[in-house]
Amino acid sequence: MSSQALPHINFTWIILFLFFFRVQGSEKLTFHRLPDNVQPIHYDIHLVCDMQNFSYVGTQRVDVKVLEPTRTVIVNSEGLEIKTVSYKNNDTLLVAQKIDDFDAEEKIVINFEKDLEATSKGTLIFEFKGVINEKLNGFYRSKYISEGKTKYAAVTQFAPTDARRCFPCWDEPKLKATFDVSLTIDKHLNALSNMEIRTEISSNSLKTISFHTTPVMSTYLVAIMISDYDFIESSVGNTSVRVHASKEKISQGEFALQVGTKSLQFFENYFNIPFPLKKIDLIALADFSFSAMENWGMITFREAVLLVDFQNSSTSKKQKAALTIAHEMAHQWFGNLVTMEWWTHLWLNEGYASFMENLCIDNLYPEYDVWAQFLNTKFIKALDLDALDNTHPIEVPVQNPSEITEIFDQISYNKGASIIRMIHNYIGTEDFRKGMTLYLNRYIYSNVETDDLWRALEETSKKPINRIMSSWTRLKGFPLVSVTEKSSNDSNTRIFSLTQERFLINGSIDKTNNTWMIPITFCSAENPEKVFKTIIFDEKHTDIAIEDVPEKIWVKINCGTIGFFRTLYSNDLMKLFIPAIRSSTLPAFDRLGLLDDFFATVVAGRASTVEYLKMLKEFKDETDYNVWLCILNHLKKIGHILSKVESLHEKFKSFGRELLSNVYSKLRWNSSYNENQLDTLLRISILSQLVSFEDKDIINEAKRRFDMHINKQNILPADFREFVYKAVLSDGGTDTFEKILTLFKETDNSEEKNRILASLGAVKDMNLLQRTLEFSMSKQVRAQDTVKAIHSVTMSYSGQLLAWQYFKNNVNLFIDCCQSGTLLTIIVDVVTSGIVSEEVMQEVKEFFEKTNVPGTKRTVEQSLETIRLNLDWLSRDTKAIEDFLNVQ
Incomplete structure (x- = not known):
């Protein structure tokens, strides 16, 4: 056989397959991202759903780009029964000869007898079956009581990696496409998806509902819901806002509807970018593994989070509902409109939304004083976890689904929100907002990495944001800044000596010798609310000369407890704060931060528990809720x-x-x-x-x-x-x-x-x-x-x-x-x-x-x-x- 008679061979795929199927004893195989030789453009998904047997039959046509000739197509699929796959390009129809399951990586390998030729567009056609499961992921069922009967809703939860459990797909954030979804369901039920209904056709006991085409989006944001729920609605401009719940509980959706409409309007004004869809649904689910999920145009919530019963809901529950709704609304822009390239950059979604929920609710409901509560609910929790040796950087390489799930933690959410809060304070409110708008407009409908955000903020603020923030996202942990006062030859000048090191709660010394670029603010007893000096501290040690601040009055760094670091003052400097604690002339944010930093040094063995308990006596007349909440959390840990x-x-x-x-x-x-x-x-x-x-x-x-x-x-x-x-x-x-x-x-x-x-x-x-x-x-x-x-x-x-x-x-x-x-x-x-x-x-x-x-x-x-x-x-x-x- 001459070389001209040989079929086209892609040696890259030979190597890839050898790597896929290699087994080394009991070692866990390395996960790989999907190859990029075939990429989705548009999905047309039709599911015929049987709610009596909790199963469905699916037909799916996916328009794809074939970038190089190949006989194999690899897509994600998990727990589906794939019946047939074929490929159509113009008049050519190829039927897959073999479909190999690669369960360890949640993929299938589709083998064709001939090459799929490189072309601008072809169509893969899938026929498959699936189960509406009880596992709270993929396409699952949620049980609820309505009209005295046990009923079930069928609903999806695809983030982070479970769209593949509902339909075969390229289940990675970067591989965006548009989606047409249609559902055949029992005639007495209703259906929702990301978009508004295009057509509804009834036939005997069934009806088929088709939805409008989505914008370009990632698979994890696709959503489906089948139920007999009721809804209440309002609107923001031309966008319909609806809250959906069981008939008996829909009246408990009034507060959610109020927050939903107000927060949607807030974000449209803040980003200066209109919400791109014609409707947004907020859905209360009895069974739901997360608090909420930001599916584009169809946000799902745990029922206990979304619904507010004014006779049975607590004050904190109402506040949590507001913050959670605002969090998911922020995602409609930051995460959905612009999406992380890979889960390594999850914090871009979750950290930013966790920051914006507070910015939004502080604007809409200032009586909640959410920024003060932020210190206990997010900031300190992140510090506590990040002080462990077994923490991880904000940007952490992940591959397999279990690794991805593990980083939905305090670091991605709360440390992410805390460093955004820190840079927001450093840049200033208006330059930060302009940077966000620039970022969203520049990368609209596309994917980003962390540096893309820093570049946008750098452009609007004219400050070296990328250089400052890289240490905060790429290093694990955070710094401890130790502060002492040195003697000065000038009676009008005080000299403060600052040293930074990584803070480890186990009391050990970090051997990496890393340094952070830390925005450090200074305030004093002369005007406790006013920052009189700001520096970027990027060395192991520095001396700072402060003029015109009298001796023997307190000087504090990290005013307002904004910076994501802990501070350790010398005994002499610490004693200067005591009268201000007793009199509450030290602001509450600073009392809280000072106390929590001291407690952390106790746990780390740098100070004694008895010293801390003695200090608590100075807080006996404290009246601030957030300071007390911090104290109570400490008491619980000691207890x-x-x-x-x-x-x-x-x-x-x-x-x-x-x-x-x-x-x-x-x-x-x-x-x-x-x-x-x-x-x-x-x-x-x-x-x-x-x-x-x-x-x-x-x-x-x-x-x-x-x-x-x-x-x-x-x-x-x-x-x-x-x-x-x-x-x-x-x-x-x-x-x-x-x-x-x-x-x-x-x-x-x-x-x-x-x-x-x-x-x-x-x-x-x-x-x-x-x-x-x-x-x-x-x-x-x-x-x-x-x-x-x-x-x-x-x-x-x-x-x-x-x-x-x-x-x-x-x-x-x-x-x-x-x-x-x-x-x-x-x-x-x-x-x-x-x-x-x-x-x-x-x-x-x-x-x-x-x-x-x-x-x-x-x-x-x-x-x-x-x-x-x-x-x-x-x-x-x-x-x-x-x-x-x-x-x-």
Whole structure:
């Protein structure tokens, strides 16, 4: 045979296939991104859905570009039965000779007898079958009660990598296309997708609904919903805004509709870019693994997040609903209109949306004071995780689906939001907004990497943003800035010495010698709210001369706690803050930041717990909600490690009751006329903590109010219910437990169910704690809510160990029911990270070495590090804490 008779051979694909199918013992195969020789242009998807048998039949035509001749096409597919695949180009029709499943990489390899010739356009035609599953991912079913009947909605959750579970596709963010979706469903049902309905044709008992063509978009944003839901609607300009829920609950969508319309308008004005679709739906789902998902034009939410029942919803729930809606609305531009190139840049989606939700809600509902709450809800949580040695950079290379799922964490969301907040403050509000608009217009309908954002901000601000921010996204961790004061020869000048190093919560010294470019602000007691100096600190050490600031008054860096770093002051400088803390002349943001930085140095072993407890006494007259929330979080952490030593734990609770006595005496149980929202939240937090500290008066009053509640004499305010339930359970037995379970079974309110689940672990009886764990995995509890009950059990030392044993003994059950989204990762964290036992730590380590729990590798490493950290902390400070508490 001469060379001219040989068929076209692409040697790249030979090498790729050899690599795909290589097996090396039990090693996990490396994942690869899809080849780029065949690329999608347009999908035409038709699904015939059988809601009785929870299955569907699909036909799909995909217009593609074939960039080089090939006999193989590789696409993503998982759990689908692919019946046939063919390729049509002009008059040529090729039928696939063989379809190979490559399950390990969630791909199929489609083999043709002849080459697909390089051409501008051809069409791949797929016929396939699928299941409407129970796994909360791909195309799944959600159970709800309506008109007294159990019903099911069919809905999709494709992010990050589950569109492939519904239809074969190029399931990567960069491989954008347009989509036509049509659904054949039972005539009595309704259907939604990303776009508005184009046609609806009925035939016998079925109808086929076709939707308009989408803009160019990524597969993870495609969405479908089939149900008999009702809706309420409003509009913003020519865009229809609708909230969808079951008929009985649609009235609870009014607040969501209000926030949805206001936030849509806010973002259109902020970006100066109109929303590109004609409608946007906000849908409440009973079963949903995430809080919400930003599908373009069809946003899905967990029902307990979206719906607000003004009789049964708490103050914090209403606020969470507003922030979550704003977060998903921000994604319609930042993530949907402009999309990350690959999941390495996930933070561009989630960090930015987490920042913008606060910017939006602060504008729409200033009474929420969300930026003050941001410090506790996002900023500190990110610092705590990022201080671990087993953290990861914001930009982290990921490949397989389990790795991708793992980075939906505090780093991508909350550290991302925090560094955006830092650069927003450094650039200034207007230049930042102009940079965002430039970025969105420049990359509209396309894909980006992190540097594309920095370049846009650099252009509008004329500041070296790329150089400053690269260290914050590419290095793991963050800096600790140590501040001391040096003697000065000039009586009019004070000299402050700054040193930076990576802060590690385990107290070790970082060996990488990395430095960050840190925007450092200075303020002083002369004008606490005013920044009088800003520098970029990019060396290991520098001395800063400050003029005209009198000696012996405080000077603080990181004014307003904006910068994503921690600060350690010398003892002399720290003492200067004490009078300002007592008098509250140091602003609340700075009191909070100062205290949390000090607490972090205690955990790291750079200061003692006793020093911290002494400092807390200076906050006894504190009145700010956010400062108190920070203090209460610290007290919970100290209390948790001390719970291993029962006698010491009792003394600590007594210390806590005394510390909270002044603030409680001002607030008590009843709100005052026209009380602001933060005082309401403070009351709830203080009463809840006093229940944890076993304050007898509080528990007795809670029991009295609970009895009136269950007897329908005086219904508890929604804000009080969770801590009241905990109070009566903590002092009760089986009868009380059964009463609370009855409340759970009798309500159809998702928020109320969650409150009850979060309280069950307050019981002290080990048999009842075991029942709580078993109940959490029963059919009576939705999969996404399981973790609430398990977490409640881990609030005590004995409960933590029990929860770990239960997980270990039932690991396959957990893997089967909770693998969607981040549920399994969260559960692993909950049952392991709070352990305070050397023996059990070793047990955890050995268990996960032998047991494959998908998508939890980094979480387990972080948990083991946290256990070691807490054990070292307890060993280091127990004696001193005991001596201190004995004299209180």
